[in-house]
Amino acid sequence: MSLAMSNITRRFGQTEVLRGIDLTVDKGELVALLGPSGSGKTTLLRIIAGLDWPDAGSLAFDGDDWLARSAAQRRIGMVFQHYALFPHMTVQDNIAFGLTVLPRGQRPGKAQIAETVQRLLSFLQIAQLADRYPSELSGGQRQRVALGRAMAIEPRVLLLDEPFGALDAQVRRDLRRWLRNVHDSAGTTTIFVTHDQEEAFELADRVVVMNGGVIEQTGRPDQIYDHPATPFVARFLGLTVELPVTMQAGRAQAPGFDLTALARRALPDGPATLFLRPADIRPVADPAAPFRLTEIASTGALRRMVAENDSGCRIESELARRDCQGLETGMPVSLSALAGQIFSRTASPGATAPFAADDHIPHALKENRL
Numbered sequence: 471m472s473l474a475m476s477n478i479t480r481r482f483g484q485t486e487v488l489r490g491i492d493l494t495v496d497k498g499e500l501v502a503l504l505g506p507s508g509s510g511k512t513t514l515l516r517i518i519a520g521l522d523w524p525d526a527g528s529l530a531f532d533g534d535d536w537l538a539r540s541a542a543q544r545r546i547g548m549v550f551q552h553y554a555l556f557p558h559m560t561v562q563d564n565i566a567f568g569l570t571v572l573p574r575g576q577r578p579g580k581a582q583i584a585e586t587v588q589r590l591l592s593f594l595q596i597a598q599l600a601d602r603y604p605s606e607l608s609g610g611q612r613q614r615v616a617l618g619r620a621m622a623i624e625p626r627v628l629l630l631d632e633p634f635g636a637l638d639a640q641v642r643r644d645l646r647r648w649l650r651n652v653h654d655s656a657g658t659t660t661i662f663v664t665h666d667q668e669e670a671f672e673l674a675d676r677v678v679v680m681n682g683g684v685i686e687q688t689g690r691p692d693q694i695y696d697h698p699a700t701p702f703v704a705r706f707l708g709l710t711v712e713l714p715v716t717m718q719a720g721r722a723q724a725p726g727f728d729l730t731a732l733a734r735r736a737l738p739d740g741p742a743t744l745f746l747r748p749a750d751i752r753p754v755a756d757p758a759a760p761f762r763l764t765e766i767a768s769t770g771a772l773r774r775m776v777a778e779n780d781s782g783c784r785i786e787s788e789l790a791r792r793d794c795q796g797l798e799t800g801m802p803v804s805l806s807a808l809a810g811q812i813f814s815r816t817a818s819p820g821a822t823a824p825f826a827a828d829d830h831i832p833h834a835l836k837e838n839r840l
């Protein structure tokens with residue numbers, strides 16, 4: 471059983487908000503849609519829910535055409551960031567609500583509804599809240615109840631749109647773990663929207679990175695983290711240092727950098743761009759090197775260092791304090807890269823995600839500063 475989307479397109483006026491989305495979610499999977507604001511995540515979720523329709527494309531659940539079905543017929547559970555529980559109903563009545571409004575033929579009897587609610591209350595670890603009203607609950611407790619309400623109808627797919635977005639960091643972390651356990655024990659198929667990387671990576675079996683209405687990359691969290699497929703995904707996942715390099719026999723080279731720790735790549739000889747996380751760059755004292763340490767700042771456990779060369783190229787690195795011994799401002803350093811992703815800038819078949827447009831070329835390179 472799976473939910474299959476093919477070539478989903480949605481336009482609002484002149485703006486194409488979804489531009490040909492292809493995605494299949496398998497039964498029991500927990501998939502995170504991750505992307506910046508405006509990338510189309512909520513629009514896609516609303517289409518799956520039956521709250522909006524695409525201009526083109528198909529959506530099918532287990533072969534059944536969902537675009538021909540109403541929201542109610544799809545049996546979807548939804549939880550939003552500001553999910554309004556009914557304020558005049560207790561927690562147990564809120565959870566029962568979805569069952570009490572089912573069409574007569576499908577509606578369980580009163581005793582059965584009460585039993586389902588009790589089961590969910592204890593499953594979601596909120597039995598002690600059963601008789602409270604929403605105003606008597608914390609934000610985190612409200613979201614647990616909202617999830618209970620969504621799950622009561624035994625949804626075929628559970629859709630969550632930034633459900634923990636309004637909560638503080640510690641509660642978010644607790645709820646994430648709780649949700650992962652709930653998902654695993656209930657065997658639900660879940661699609662989760664977030665713009666928070668940490669949330670997506672901790673929770674999801676599979677992360678779908680969206681940008682400007684298209685899917686940039688889909689994969690297991692560690693695959694995406696270690697091997698971003700496009701410059702956008704690299705930047706979005708914190709590989710914020712963009713360095714023009716020259717490829718030669720699969721190896722990247724740049725003056726002042728030691729790139730020997732990077733694996734050989736199947737890229738053509740010529741110009742390329744290396745994307746690095748500041749945490750993967752190590753300054754190493756080297757009297758002959760063209761870089762000089764110009765700033766060292768402490769951020770608690772970490773030290774942020776800036777190295778600059780005479781052409782104005784400025785590289786930031788971030789090190790654990792214990793790795794900074796012997797490094798001082800003014801010292802000449804070479805920069806050693808521990809890991810990174812390289813994208814060729816010559817559009818050849820062997821190149822990973824070639825830069826197509828001029829505005830993808832990093833500033834330092836455009837200005838020919840290196």
Ligand SMILES: Nc1ncnc2c1ncn2[C@@H]1O[C@H](COP(=O)(O)OP(=O)(O)OP(=O)(O)O)[C@@H](O)[C@H]1O
Pocket residue numbers: 482487505506507508509510511512513514665
């Ligand atoms: N009903 C609408 N009419 C016009 N434009 C809309 C409508 N709904 C969404 N949009 C536009 O579509 C784009 C994508 O919106 P969407 O809410 O899907 O993005 P998102 O990735 O969920 O963003 P966020 O994380 O901010 O919620 C935005 O530019 C938004 O302004």
